[in-house]
Amino acid sequence: xxxxxxEGTQPLVFTAWYVTExxxxxxxxxxxxSHHIKALLKNPMIALAIYEHTSTYxxxxxxxxxxxxxxxKSPVEMTKVVQLYSKAFAGAGAKLADIPSLLGEYIxxxxxxxxxxxxxxxxxxxxxxxxxxxxx
Numbered sequence: 001x002x003x004x005x006x007e008g009t010q011p012l013v014f015t016a017w018y019v020t021e022x023x024x025x026x027x028x029x030x031x032x033x034s035h036h037i038k039a040l041l042k043n044p045m046i047a048l049a050i051y052e053h054t055s056t057y058x059x060x061x062x063x064x065x066x067x068x069x070x071x072x073k074s075p076v077e078m079t080k081v082v083q084l085y086s087k088a089f090a091g092a093g094a095k096l097a098d099i100p101s102l103l104g105e106y107i108x109x110x111x112x113x114x115x116x117x118x119x120x121x122x123x124x125x126x127x128x129x130x131x132x133x134x135x136x
Contacts, residue, residue, distance in 0.1 A: 001015065001016050001017075001018050001026070001028070001048055001049070001050045002014075002015050002048065002049050002050075003015070003036070003046050003047070003048040003114075004046065004047040004048070005036050005040055005043070005045070005046050005047075005069075006039065006043060006045070007035075007038075007039035007042065007043070012035060012036050012039055014030075014034070014036040016028035016029075016030065017029070017088075017089060018050075018114075019081070019088045020084075021080070021084060023116070023136075024115065024116045025113055025114065025115055025116065026048075026113065026114040026116070027072065027081045027084065027085065027111055027112070027113050027114075028111070028112055028114070029085065029096075029109060029110070029111050029112075030109060030110075030112055031108060031109045032107060032109060032110060033108070037112070040069045040112075044068045044069045044070060045066070045067075046066070046067055046114060047064070047065070047066050048064070048065050048066075048067070048114065049062065049063070049064050049065075050062055050063050050065075058124070059124045059125060060122045060123070060124050061122065061123045061124065061125065062121070062122055062123075063119060063120070063121045063122075064120045064121075064133075065114075065116045065117075065118065065119045065120070066116075066117055066118040066119075066133060067114045067115050067116040067117045068114070068115050068117065069112055069113070069114050069115075070112065070113060070115070071110060071111075071112050071113075072102075072103075072110070072111040072112060072113055073103065075099055075100075075103060077113075078099050078102055078103055078111060079099055081111045081113075082096050082099065082102070082111070116136055117135065117136060118133035118134065118136065119133065119134055119136060120132065120133045
C-alpha cells in the first residue's frame with residue numbers, strides 16, 4: 001500500500017504493510033514519531049493506492065481510496081489487529097509489544113487504522129473500471 005498525506009502545503013508519501021478484516025478499514029503499524037504520523041495527527045485525511053503485484057499495463061487490478069487515519073486505542077480492537085498482523089506477516093508477532101504497551105502514550109510504534117470513505121477500483125479481468133470515486 002502506498003499512502004499520501006499532506007502537511008500543510010507539503011505532500012508526503014509512505015508505504016505500509018496492512019491488514020484488513022473488511023473492505024472499509026485497513027490497519028497498519030508505524031512509528032509514532034514518523035513524519036507521516038505527525039502530519040496525520042494534524043490532518044487525518046489520507047489517500048492510498050493498492051495494486052495487485054501481478055498487474056500489467058494491459059491487465060490492471062487495484063484500488064485507490066480516500067479516508068481518515070486514527071490510532072487504535074481500544075484493547076479489544078488492538079488485540080484483534082495484533083492477531084491479524086501476526087497471522088499475515090511471518091515474524092511480526094514476536095516483534096509486537098504486549099497490548100498494554102501498544103496502547104501506551106509513550107510507545108515508539110503502534111497500530112493505526114484507516115477508515116475508507118471513498119473508493120475507486122479497476123480490475124481488467126472482471127471488466128471493472130471506475131472513473132470516479134464512490135462513497136462507501
